Amino acid sequence: MDRTLILKMIFVLGFLVTLVLSFFYSIMLIVPLLIGIFVFSCFFTLKQLAELTWFMLAIASFFGSILSIPGLESLFLYRLLLPVQITLFLLTWDDWSWMSKRTRTMLLFLVGWLASALITIIWTEYQGIAFRNVYFMIEAIYLLFTAIYYLKADKKIEWLVTITSGVMAVNIGIGLYEINTGLHLSKSGLTDVIGNAQFLPSGIFFNPNDLASFLALFLPITLVYMQSRTIIGSLYKGLLVIGAVYIIIETQSRIAFVLILVILFLLLLRYSWRWGALALLCIPFVLQLPGMQDTINQVNQTYTDKTNSTDLRLDITNYTWQTAKESYFMGVGPGNVQIELAKYFPAEEQNNDGAVSVHNFLLEVLANYGLLSLLFLLAFLFYLFYRSWRYWLENKEKKVKYLIPLLITLAFPFIAFASSTTLEKSYIWISFGIVLAILNQYDKRMETKDETI
Structure with a gap:
């Protein structure tokens, strides 16, 4: 079997396993999130990823703790995305020319x-x-x-x-x-x-x-x-x-x-x-x-x-x-x-x-x-x-x-x-x-x- 195909299968299976485990161990939900961010980073430039993350952050802010990790209500999507978005923003921000x-x-x-x-x-x-x-x-x-x-x-x-x-x-x-x-x-x-x-x-x-x-x-x-x-x-x-x-x-x-x-x-x-x-x-x-x-x-x-x-x-x-x-x-x-x-x-x-x-x-x-x-x-x-x-x-x-x-x-x-x-x-x-x-x-x-x- 092709080695690339094997690696893809392992990746998908690993993603699904951690997703299932997160229902029993809430902290495991962070793993699929990190994997998702890694996958996104392979298809987008850092600047595009920063912009996409901001749009996700804006929409997640409306939902608040509803999009939280089961059992860990203080850890919801907005709070998880915010430090990621800030980091990406600081890495991709250029100058002040865009602001009047x-x-x-x-x-x-x-x-x-x-x-x-x-x-x-x-x-x-x-x-x-x-x-x-x-x-x-x-x-x-x-x-x-x-x-x-x-x-x-x-x-x-x-x-x-x-x-x-x-x-x-x-x-x-x-x-x-x-x-x-x-x-x-x-x-x-x-x-x-x-x-x-x-x-x-x-x-x-x-x-x-x-x-x-x-x-x-x-x-x-x-x-x-x-x-x-x-x-x-x-x-x-x-x-x-x-x-x-x-x-x-x-x-x-x-x-x-x-x-x-x-x-x-x-x-x-x-x-x-x-x-x-x-x-x-x-x-x-x-x-x-x-x-x-x-x-x-x-x-x-x-x-x-x-x-x-x-x-x-x-x-x-x-x-x-x-x-x-x-x-x-x-x-x-x-x-x-x-x-x-x-x-x-x-x-x-x-x-x-x-x-x-x-x-x-x-x-x-x-x-x-x-x-x-x-x-x-x-x-x-x-x-x-x-x-x-x-x-x-x-x-x-x-x-x-x-x-x-x-x-x-x-x-x-x-x-x-x-x-x-x-x-x-x-x-x-x-x-x-x-x-x-x-x-x-x-x-x-x-x-x-x-x-x-």
Whole structure:
């Protein structure tokens, strides 16, 4: 028998054996992963492998611990890919020519945000929590930075968005299953919940608000950037819209519901004012359709039956502001305000770590890292808003895609209220990374044009 064929058979059999053994010895699952990376490296250049790994990292970030090694839930695909991707990035990164001057300024604001947060570690009470929190800051900045690097063309954004649309479809499917059965994935925070909350959807995320925020952020990007020149493609997009809006309604996320309706209407109005006007005129007729009464009742309950939740968030906001003032606006240290808040709330209102989520990212930054850090973050957000506004004004007579950066930038403050822990939500930073990549492409074209004049 041919020696090459024998080696191939040994390789395949060895791969299958380690895969089977991983069901009994979880740590063995790392072996097939390493073999897979080795095989990929034989077919791709190091630079191509780094780019491919980043796309895999971005998609794996949406799934979190769901893609974990059985028995070792802390070791999930995203965490395994991250050090690999960082290594490949450092080995293949060349220079700064791919980044515009304006994008560098925005990233410098984020570096200032991080640096001023690091200073507060000096006086923080809980050092371990502080370093964990800072890690997520670094990770968020890395996702933004590398998104700009790897999404240098619209084609790359279209690839990422097309794959992300599949993640959205999976979430919609899981959400429909949860709504009808009351059963959830093992990683969901609703697993042991009883009563009406049991039938809220959370998809592959921990809670309903995160699912609603993910759909609200990525649905408009998908509608604009995913190519659909066929009837099937257009139908797929239509089903995504219907499914996403329905799931958001069922999550009872008040902010995400208003946000997605406003975004969809603005996109439709920008695409064609006639279609926008027609949509408004059709609303009374749609509300009379069979089955719509249940949906109307659900929306009504979302805004009228959450008095306790609203009161709780107001209390959290007041105590967070009080904590910020007591620290003389210098911050209590990264991640420490969540522990400080636990002193004011009973155990049933705390999370599994004995902390309380702020549900207001800007206020959380002020209380954790101090006023200086907040000013750096606000400078980044305001400059990003300005660049998005200019991008739309300079191209508003053209395609609807020029409105996307402005919509996502305006959506961020609202998403920061809806989500419990914005810093740890990688999908939020990836959506921001897409916006920065779009603006960086445009700025580079303008810089090149100015140089040739």
